[in-house]
Amino acid sequence: MGAVDELRFLTALYRPGSLVDVGAHEGLLTLPLSRLPGARVLAFEPLPAAFARLSVACAGIASIELLPQALGDAPGQLTLSTPVVEGVRQEQWASLVKKFAGFGPRVSAEKVQVPVVTLDSFALHDLTAMKVDAEGAEYEVLRGARDTLLRCRPVMTLELEERHREGSTWAVPAFLDALDYVTCFVLEGRWWPASALDRATMQQASSDPSDYAASNPYVFNFFAWPRELDTMVRHCLPEIKARA
Structure with a gap:
């Protein structure tokens, strides 16, 4: 069975329309x-150095709109x-x-002021998919997209890590549940609801950027879809077993 990563999930469930990449970095x-x-x-990529490289990588591609x-x-x-x-x-x-x-002393920080906008301000009517990797700010991203999520019902991938934002692995799924979304992770070939995440064994890692040790497994990729698309998800990814 092939691994279910962000690209495979979004490709398997693809519907033509607008897709939003939050934290695009270099365009992976x-x-x-x-x-x-x-x-x-x-x-969307607010870090100036990364946005410059993203601009080079995506130069001349009409189907991409870059937003710093x-x-x-x-x-x-x-x-x-x-x-x-x-x-x-x-x-x-x-x-x-x-x-x-x-x-x-090993760790310092560079700081830059960046503009912030809400996704709702774009008034999208054809959003079909989102990838959200905001290093702890995922909850705010989704709060600012609430109307769009209710209107367009996109599928989503989210990177949620307690080391970046304590409580994010329950707060974000709870917010999405209120919008009638299912949020899951994949482990050992099975969909598991976000509520099944055992943080003590599945997501232990330091918030120190110089410490790379992490639990095994380390579960941080989450997948979300409107509850009304549950049958489509099972059809498009049939090798993943039903949720426990």
Whole structure:
């Protein structure tokens, strides 16, 4: 059985329309998603250095719209902090909710003010899929997309990690449940509801960006879909067993 990662999930359940990549970085998902027939990808990347590389990678591709903004639950500006470990920038940890203080002399932080907008402000009517990787700010991203989620009912992949935002692995699924969404993770070839996550054994890792140790398994990819699409999910990914 092939692993169910973000790209496979979004491709298997693809419907033509707009797709949103939150935390696009260098376009790892933006580029393949843009090649799907009838797709238009809105790629959000607020970190200036990453956005510059994303712009080069996506140059000339008409189906991609690049946005140097962060998504949140209110318009404005916020501080984006990027940890620097012994002089090496850890861009994949850049966060609007973490300050990276108190980790000792090995870790410092670069800070930049970035514009923040809500997804609802785009008034999308054809959103079919989202990838959300906001290093702890996923709850705010979804709060600012509430009307869009209710109107368009996209499928979603989310990276949720307690090391980035304590409580995120229950707060985000609870928010989505109120919108009649199912949120699951995959382990040993089976869909498990987000409520089955055992944080003590499935998601133990330090919030220190210089400490890479993590539990095995380390479950941080979550998949969400409107409850009315449950049958379609089972049909498109038949090798994944039903939820426990």
